Each structure stands twice: as C-alpha cells, then as structure tokens.
Amino acid sequence: MGKRQREDDGEEDEGEKELRKAGAKLPSHIKNKHKRSEAYSKLKHEKILDKKKRIKARDLAEKQALELGEVPEPRKIPRTIENTREIDETLAQPDDEELHADNAADEFNAHFMREHVPKLLITTSQACCNNTRNFIKELLTVIPNAHYYKRGSYDLKQIVKYAKNRDFTSMIVVNEDRKYPNGLLVVNLPDGPTAHFKLSSVKLSKKIKGHGRPTRHMPELILNNFTTRLGLRVGRMFASIFPQDPEFRGRRAVTFHNQRDFIFFRHHRYIFEEKEVKGKVSASSKDSTVDVKKRTPKSAVIARLQECGPRFTLKLQSLQHGTFDSKYGEYEWVHKPDMDTSRRRFFL
Incomplete structure (x- = not known):
C-alpha cells in the first residue's frame, strides 16, 4: 500500500x-x-x-x-539497518590469528603469493540468446585475460576438466532464463570452491547515460564491506579473478560493493581535470575609500567519475567445496528461505 x-x-x-x-x-x-x-x-x-x-x-x-575553541556537540547517528544489524559471531577481526592462518592455507593463497597469472574462461548455458552474449562481451572488456568459449553440448564437468588442462585459474558460467541472464556460476580452479550467484539488474554500457570507453589497462579492484568470514572468502574469490598489478595510468576501477548481502558491481574510470574557481579580491579605489570587489578566476584540479559499464547485482545462493558437482558436492554455505526471517541479519 x-x-x-x-x-x-x-x-x-x-x-x-x-x-x-x-x-x-x-x-x-x-x-x-x-x-x-x-x-x-x-x-x-x-x-x-x-x-x-x-x-x-x-x-x-x-x-x-x-x-571559540570549544568542542561542538556530537551529531546524532541515524538508526539504519546496517548499524543495527544482528551480532554475528563470524565477523572478522584484524587481530584474528586463526583467520590469518586459514587465509594462508586456502585455495586462493597461490594467487596472492603471485604464483600464477589469472586466466579466466567464460561460457554460457547450453542455449543462450543475444542478451547473454552482449553481457559476456562487456565482461571480456572488464576482466583482463578472459576468454569466451561456446558451450555447445558439453557437460560442465567436461568443461572444468578442459579448463584445468589448459591452465585456467577461474571459470564463469552465465546462466539465463527467458532470454535474459539471471545467474553466475564462479568456479575457482583447480581445487574450487564454487559459488553460485543470482544475477539481477543487468544494465549494459549503451543503456548507461554518459558512459565512458575503458582502456586496456589493468584495473584497480575495490572490495567493500565484506566483513564476515564468509564475506572474506567470497571477496578473495573475486580478487583471484583480477591481476594484482593495476596500471594506475589507465584510471580504471572495478568495484564489488556489498550492502545487505547484495553485491553491487560497478566499473568506472576516474578523470582529473582543471576547473576555474571564482575568488574574491578586494582593491581600494582612487576616487573612493570604499573597497571594490573584483572576481579573479583560480584554477583547481578536481576528480570526477565516469561509469563505463556494465552494472549488475549479485546475491550469493551457495558456496560449494571443490569444483562444480551438483550431485555429490559438499556445500560450505547454502541460502535457505528461513534465513530471511529478520531484515537485520546479514551473512557477508
């Protein structure tokens, strides 16, 4: 109502x-x-x-x-769903030695130790439409060293085996429903884990007003608000897809922003430019004692963002140990309907 x-x-x-x-x-x-x-x-x-x-x-x-040199009264902090969230025992603490030990022994440690260069394979469901292909085209412009392979009639387990043999470090499968992309399956190779995300609010570059054209420089990666152990694991999975050597000259930034367990993806380029700022300078007049205010332009460097696209939203549905196995796979975390009973309960 x-x-x-x-x-x-x-x-x-x-x-x-x-x-x-x-x-x-x-x-x-x-x-x-x-x-x-x-x-x-x-x-x-x-x-x-x-x-x-x-x-x-x-x-x-x-x-x-x-x-007057006094301390002003502190401002009232508005109550929001974020700052009134339920207490979670899995919230990560910076001095948690057990967490650091787990990170040093997980499947993503080889990436952060720079033992290999990320190499991504992107494919689709067995029957895909133009909307999914256009979405993949834009993903190829965002993620460096990404390669698209047509799915055909191959089973996902066969594709995982193929990707392992050709030294791919990650694999993304774009699923669709009613001729629109609606899901992402992200598989870390060669040992997993496998994450399944619900995909929504897809908006391609041409639909974004005033969108920019990205360069081929390595982008900067921003992971925001992944605070729990599960969130850190998902964030490390996203980080393993991108190289760790951003080229700042390209001024590209890729952002995964988590808010209320919805992960918002954005791709921007930031621009530095000079802008004239009007300033006031007083000068005394010869014929009068009244000051005359003259405006003289001053230049200042400002930064602004230009979105390149695409933009979309992800919501984690499950996290599975190892590579994709829908029948015998062991799950680390699965989203269930009874988890949504409270609006102030978040898992990432």
Missing part, C-alpha cells in the same frame, strides 16, 4: 500528529480529495523547510563552537 493510499484512508503520519497536538485541523479530515492533496503537499513542504532550518542552525552552532 503506497503512502498516498494510506493518506487517503485517513491514517496519520508524524506531521498529522504534530498538528493534532497543536489543535489544528488534520488534512486526513478534509473530505475533498484535491484540497486534501494540497494540504498534504503544503505540510510536506513545511517539513522540508523546517529540516533545512534545523540543519542550518546546527552547522552555525558547530562553527561558533570551533571559533
């Missing part, structure tokens, strides 16, 4: 409660629909103006406190 519908049904919001306390007439008691909508719009506008006044007064009080 939308907000407007709730308002038309006569339910009260915070603004109405304030009006009731003040003894004013409530908008929900207005029978005429158009007048009721106008009253709500006016009330909403007044709330916005009141909020701006409070922010302005707070900033002024902080400025005055700093000028």
Whole structure:
C-alpha cells in the first residue's frame, strides 16, 4: 500500500500528529480529495523547510563552537539497518590469528603469493540468446585475460576438466532464463570452491547515460564491506579473478560493493581535470575609500567519475567445496528461505 493510499484512508503520519497536538485541523479530515492533496503537499513542504532550518542552525552552532575553541556537540547517528544489524559471531577481526592462518592455507593463497597469472574462461548455458552474449562481451572488456568459449553440448564437468588442462585459474558460467541472464556460476580452479550467484539488474554500457570507453589497462579492484568470514572468502574469490598489478595510468576501477548481502558491481574510470574557481579580491579605489570587489578566476584540479559499464547485482545462493558437482558436492554455505526471517541479519 503506497503512502498516498494510506493518506487517503485517513491514517496519520508524524506531521498529522504534530498538528493534532497543536489543535489544528488534520488534512486526513478534509473530505475533498484535491484540497486534501494540497494540504498534504503544503505540510510536506513545511517539513522540508523546517529540516533545512534545523540543519542550518546546527552547522552555525558547530562553527561558533570551533571559533571559540570549544568542542561542538556530537551529531546524532541515524538508526539504519546496517548499524543495527544482528551480532554475528563470524565477523572478522584484524587481530584474528586463526583467520590469518586459514587465509594462508586456502585455495586462493597461490594467487596472492603471485604464483600464477589469472586466466579466466567464460561460457554460457547450453542455449543462450543475444542478451547473454552482449553481457559476456562487456565482461571480456572488464576482466583482463578472459576468454569466451561456446558451450555447445558439453557437460560442465567436461568443461572444468578442459579448463584445468589448459591452465585456467577461474571459470564463469552465465546462466539465463527467458532470454535474459539471471545467474553466475564462479568456479575457482583447480581445487574450487564454487559459488553460485543470482544475477539481477543487468544494465549494459549503451543503456548507461554518459558512459565512458575503458582502456586496456589493468584495473584497480575495490572490495567493500565484506566483513564476515564468509564475506572474506567470497571477496578473495573475486580478487583471484583480477591481476594484482593495476596500471594506475589507465584510471580504471572495478568495484564489488556489498550492502545487505547484495553485491553491487560497478566499473568506472576516474578523470582529473582543471576547473576555474571564482575568488574574491578586494582593491581600494582612487576616487573612493570604499573597497571594490573584483572576481579573479583560480584554477583547481578536481576528480570526477565516469561509469563505463556494465552494472549488475549479485546475491550469493551457495558456496560449494571443490569444483562444480551438483550431485555429490559438499556445500560450505547454502541460502535457505528461513534465513530471511529478520531484515537485520546479514551473512557477508
């Protein structure tokens, strides 16, 4: 039920409660629909103006406190789903020696010890459409040393064996449903693990307004907010796909941002450019003692982002030991419906 519908049904919001306390007439008691909508719009506008006044007064009080050498009052931290999440025993701590020992012995350690160069094989389900092919074309421009192989009628276990024999370090299988990509299977080679992700909100470069064209330089990799042991394992899997030697001259950045167990993928290039900033300089006039303010342009270097695409969202469905084996595989973690009973419970 939308907000407007709730308002038309006569339910009260915070603004109405304030009006009731003040003894004013409530908008929900207005029978005429158009007048009721106008009253709500006016009330909403007044709330916005009141909020701006409070922010302005707070900033002024902080400025005055700093000028007097005093410590300003700490700002209130708003309650969000992220900072009120349920306590998780698997949250990674920087001084956890057991965690460091596990990382040093896991399947991704060879990559971080620079024992090999990442080499990726990308394939699809047995029958794929143009939308999936276009998505893979853009993945090939993002991930260095990635190669596309047509699936044909081969079984996934046969493809895993083929990739091992040709020294591939990772494999991605793009699944689709109703002619749109809807899943990613990421297999770390040669010993696993295998992660299955739900793929959604796919947007190719040509659909992104003002998108840029990436160069062939090695991108920088940003992994954000992978805080649990499971999250660190998934983050290390993403890191093993990309080389560890970014070429900063190319100004490319690939980001995996985890928020509420949804992993948002973004590909940007950052640009440094000079911009004129107007400054004020006072100069005394010959005929008058009044200062005349002249504006002189000053140059400053600013940085801005330009999205290259593609963009998509991943949600982890399962993490399996070893390479792909749907029948006899042992799972480290599987998402189940009963895990979604709380909105403040996260696993990554």
